[in-house]
Amino acid sequence: MTEVSVVKDAVPAADDLVVLKSVNKHFGALHVLQDIDLTITRGEVVVVIGPSGSGKSTLCRTINRLESIDSGDIRIDGKPLPAEGKALARLRADVGMVFQSFNLFAHKTVLENVMLGQLKVRKTDKKQAEEKARSLLDRVGVGTQADKYPAQLSGGQQQRVAIARALAMGPKVMLFDEPTSALDPEMINEVLEVMQQLARDGMTMVVVTHEMGFARSAANRVVFMADGRIVEEAVPDQFFSNPRSDRAKDFLSKILHH
Ligand SMILES: Nc1ncnc2c1ncn2[C@@H]1O[C@H](COP(=O)(O)OP(=O)(O)OP(=O)(O)O)[C@@H](O)[C@H]1O
Ligand SMILES: [Mg+2]
Numbered sequence: 001m002t003e004v005s006v007v008k009d010a011v012p013a014a015d016d017l018v019v020l021k022s023v024n025k026h027f028g029a030l031h032v033l034q035d036i037d038l039t040i041t042r043g044e045v046v047v048v049i050g051p052s053g054s055g056k057s058t059l060c061r062t063i064n065r066l067e068s069i070d071s072g073d074i075r076i077d078g079k080p081l082p083a084e085g086k087a088l089a090r091l092r093a094d095v096g097m098v099f100q101s102f103n104l105f106a107h108k109t110v111l112e113n114v115m116l117g118q119l120k121v122r123k124t125d126k127k128q129a130e131e132k133a134r135s136l137l138d139r140v141g142v143g144t145q146a147d148k149y150p151a152q153l154s155g156g157q158q159q160r161v162a163i164a165r166a167l168a169m170g171p172k173v174m175l176f177d178e179p180t181s182a183l184d185p186e187m188i189n190e191v192l193e194v195m196q197q198l199a200r201d202g203m204t205m206v207v208v209t210h211e212m213g214f215a216r217s218a219a220n221r222v223v224f225m226a227d228g229r230i231v232e233e234a235v236p237d238q239f240f241s242n243p244r245s246d247r248a249k250d251f252l253s254k255i256l257h258h
Contacts, residue, residue, distance in 0.1 A: 015043075017173055018039070018063060018075070018173055020038045021073045021074075022071065023037075023071070023072035023074060024070045025062060032055045033059060036230060038223065043202045044220050045203075045205045047207050047208075049210070049215065049251070050226050050251065051251055055225055055227075055229075056225055057177050057208065060097070060208060076091065076094060089121050093117060093122060094171055094173070095171060095174075097175045098177070100181045101182060109146065109148060110147070110153070111137070118132065122170070129168075133146075133164070139164070139167075140164045141190065142164070156183055156184075156191055159183065163195075174204070174205050174206075176206070180192060181209075188211070195214065195218065210255065212255065219235075219236050224245070231247050232245045240252065
């Protein structure tokens with residue numbers, strides 16, 4: 001049994017953490033997400049791949065409601081996504097997101113960047129927030145950079161700070177949208193290693209990436225998207241050695257043999 005079925009029982013399993021059912025999203029006439037059904041269980045690492053414009057970023061953005069959906073249902077830990085207000089801020093804290101561009105606050109130090117959400121959203125007291133921030137910065141290997149400003153760090157260091165900042169909120173799931181695409185080659189591995197460790201520690205992760213080495217070694221499942229649909233999903237070995245759809249075969253031949 002290597003394939004993961006998209007058909008699930010009517011009663012959600014206790015360890016289903018992120019559940020999308022019949023999700024549709026349009027941008028004007030463009031149907032960017034078409035009947036997406038996807039269930040991610042606690043502790044699972046799902047790598048999403050597919051051609052440019054297939055809807056990978058939009059999929060991630062709907063999961064923490066940076067984008068609304070037209071129809072369907074998205075639940076995190078059994079609860080539907082809140083539309084606005086404090087509940088939405090808490091949802092965003094539960095669903096950590098790391099983008100291609102690091103999106104750190106330029107006028108705050110690294111330490112302040114990692115403390116801010118804890119203070120504002122989680123209402124953690126200052127001393128505790130600082131302790132947690134410092135320990136997370138150590139964990140991602142940038143503890144000595146705590147008092148610098150983001151611009152004084154390399155891209156790889158900034159991205160690791162962005163990961164620490166998301167982790168500081170104690171998220172249930174982490175979304176990564178091409179976290180290494182903007183990095184110089186020599187900095188890619190230091191970010192992937194932090195993500196590998198996070199996966200080993202049991203974090204639930206959705207990762208959009210072109211790093212097939214990461215997909216092979218860290219993913220429990222590869223989801224292949226094309227034209228707004230999930231065309232194929234399988235464990236990495238099966239997907240890479242024996243893709244079933246022509247779209248996936250074509251995509252893999254382009255990225256693996258160029
Ligand atoms: N805010 C928007 N308004 C209009 N169209 C959009 C918007 N965001 C994305 N799109 C379109 O929706 C489609 C899916 O975009 P999306 O960014 O999700 O693709 P992707 O798979 O992440 O692509 P890439 O690999 O290039 O990052 C594309 O055709 C894109 O041009
Ligand atoms: Mg994208």
